[in-house]
Amino acid sequence: xxxxxxxxxxxxxxxxxxxxxxxxxxxxxxxxxxxxxxxxxxxxxxxxxxxxxxxxxxxxxxxxxxxxxxxxxxxxxxxxxxxxxxxxxxxxxxxxxxxxxxxxxxxxxxxxxxxxxxxxxxxxxxxxxxxxxxxxxxxxxxxxxxxxxxxxxxxxxxxxxxxxxxxxxxxxxxxxxxxxxxxxxxxxxxxxxxxxxxxxxxxxxxxxxxxxxxxxxxxxxxxxxxxxxxxxxxxxxxxxxxxxxxxxxxxxxxxxxxxxxxxxxxxxxxxxxxxxxxxxxxxxxxxxxxxxxxxxxxxxxxxxxxxxxxxxxxxxxxxxxxxxxxxxxxxxxx
Numbered sequence: 001x002x003x004x005x006x007x008x009x010x011x012x013x014x015x016x017x018x019x020x021x022x023x024x025x026x027x028x029x030x031x032x033x034x035x036x037x038x039x040x041x042x043x044x045x046x047x048x049x050x051x052x053x054x055x056x057x058x059x060x061x062x063x064x065x066x067x068x069x070x071x072x073x074x075x076x077x078x079x080x081x082x083x084x085x086x087x088x089x090x091x092x093x094x095x096x097x098x099x100x101x102x103x104x105x106x107x108x109x110x111x112x113x114x115x116x117x118x119x120x121x122x123x124x125x126x127x128x129x130x131x132x133x134x135x136x137x138x139x140x141x142x143x144x145x146x147x148x149x150x151x152x153x154x155x156x157x158x159x160x161x162x163x164x165x166x167x168x169x170x171x172x173x174x175x176x177x178x179x180x181x182x183x184x185x186x187x188x189x190x191x192x193x194x195x196x197x198x199x200x201x202x203x204x205x206x207x208x209x210x211x212x213x214x215x216x217x218x219x220x221x222x223x224x225x226x227x228x229x230x231x232x233x234x235x236x237x238x239x240x241x242x243x244x245x246x247x248x249x250x251x252x253x254x255x256x257x258x259x260x261x262x263x264x265x266x267x268x269x270x271x272x273x274x275x276x277x278x279x280x281x282x283x284x285x286x287x288x289x290x291x292x293x294x295x296x297x298x299x300x301x302x303x304x305x306x307x308x309x310x311x312x313x314x315x316x317x318x319x320x321x322x323x324x325x326x327x328x329x330x331x332x333x334x
Contacts, residue, residue, distance in 0.1 A: 011068065012042045022098075028100055036103070039064055041076035110170060118196055128215060132305040135301065143293050226320065230319065
């Protein structure tokens with residue numbers, strides 16, 4: 001077991017396009033590299049991810065690769081915690097890169113407040129390609145009308161929040177609350193942060209801590225991601241404790257309202273008028289929000305794609321949650 005002040009845990013699965021830039025941003029940190037134990041925990045990549053990491057590891061003695069038989073990120077985090085004795089564990093994402101002061105700010109924030117159990121910061125969303133849908137996917141994360149309601153996407157004021165991305169944890173907190181729940185393929189951070197809060201620790205957001213994440217490049221990849229995220233919300237709803245916020249359930253209400261309006265309209269025709277009016281207001285809101293963000297970001301080429309993407313991800317997320325809620329509990333293993 002390697003002894004270092006900070007353990008960096010990076011789950012991977014087929015991240016050949018991003019892992020090199022991710023690791024380079026870790027080695028470019030102001031925080032001394034020799035004080036970090038960097039672990040890439042791989043879930044069985046079939047692309048060049050392992051080869052790329054092996055090549056980089058030849059130049060850095062503190063970089064190592066570990067196997068993750070369960071593939072999911074919760075298991076990767078737990079493996080990293082067990083493989084290191086560091087008092088601070090930082091869970092990063094291979095699909096992102098980190099500003100040079102990221103690690104240092106996480107460490108100093110944790111050490112400055114004994115009540116902070118998890119610290120994170122602002123996550124900027126960037127297009128992974130220079131195409132209309134890739135840019136639209138990035139813009140979507142900046143819109144409250146899209147999926148940008150969380151403080152780490154739109155927040156500018158430091159303080160307590162319900163969750164942060166790519167968190168930095170105290171080992172004493174991890175030992176108190178246990179590892180991440182390996183029944184969860186998604187949403188494990190929401191559940192884990194809820195447990196941390198129940199133990200009396202804070203989840204602290206500092207906008208000075210910055211990272212950048214690459215959005216999905218196409219309409220279908222984004223829709224699939226949102227459907228899976230919606231299903232994960234349903235799983236969290238079924239688990240004890242308040243693990244999701246109101247914003248996570250809005251797409252479910254939206255989809256349920258449409259389906260309910262169709263059924264009622266078939267039995268009572270005036271309901272069609274109400275449904276059409278509400279849908280008109282919704283699409284007008286999408287239009288106004290799209291104009292606003294495209295004008296602000298000067299990305300008019302993404303405007304048509306954004307008008308398609310907004311309702312697509314809302315419906316996909318809502319249907320994902322709906323499907324998750326009606327699945328037998330045995331599938332969820334709860």
